[in-house]
Amino acid sequence: MIYKFHSPPDGEDPYGGVVVGGSGNIYGTTQLGGAQGYGTVFKVTPSGHETTIHSFTQLDGDCPAGDLAGDKEGNIYGTTILGGTNSSGVVFKVGPGGIYTVLYNFGEFVGDAAAPYAGVVRDAAGNLYGTTTAGGQFGHGAVYKLNPTTSSLTIIHNFTGGTDGGSPYAGVTLDPAGNIYGTTVYGGTNNFGVVYKITP
Secondary structure, eight states, X not given: OOOOOXXXXXXXXXXXXXXXXXXXXXXXXXXXESSSSBOEEEXXXXXXXXXXXXXXXXXXXXXXXXXXXXXXXXXXXXXXXXXXXXXXXXXXXXXXXXXXXXXXXXXXXXXXXXXXXXXXXXXXXXXXXXXXXXXXXXXXXXXXXXXXXXXXEEEEEEOOSSTTOBOOOSOOEEOTTOOEEEEOSBOTTTTSOOEEEEOO
């Protein structure tokens, strides 16, 4: 064991996976706890010293559950299920100095994606890809692409809840050719979920 969480203002209930920085520091999130009770982003050193980098306030995100992603510049990217200006979740970035930034607030328009349980993955160009369990044109979730530099979000696929599936709780996997793979909880011809592929 490297670290055990305590009562707030420490975080509690870590759900998503962690990323390891170049210096061996471990970065992760907790769904609950923190100064406001809406979860945290934390860092644990190899020696087991923990620091809360950010306590969510609900307005800037609430309940992060997905895995984190990192880049070679030391930035960390993640999502929250709830919170943000539209209470539909956010995509966030934490810079090397611990500066927290909301890159995108879900629920910005009618038909926008909402409630991302999964985290994001990065492509070679630095774009972020993820899923949401709700929202989208048909209300059954979506696959999205986000440019972290411009905060421009594109919905790649709107799930219908029918033969193409619905409510993807898991994130996506990218292959070298740019194909996107994932799963949905329900939908498909038997309504037991699907494995899907989206080509570039």
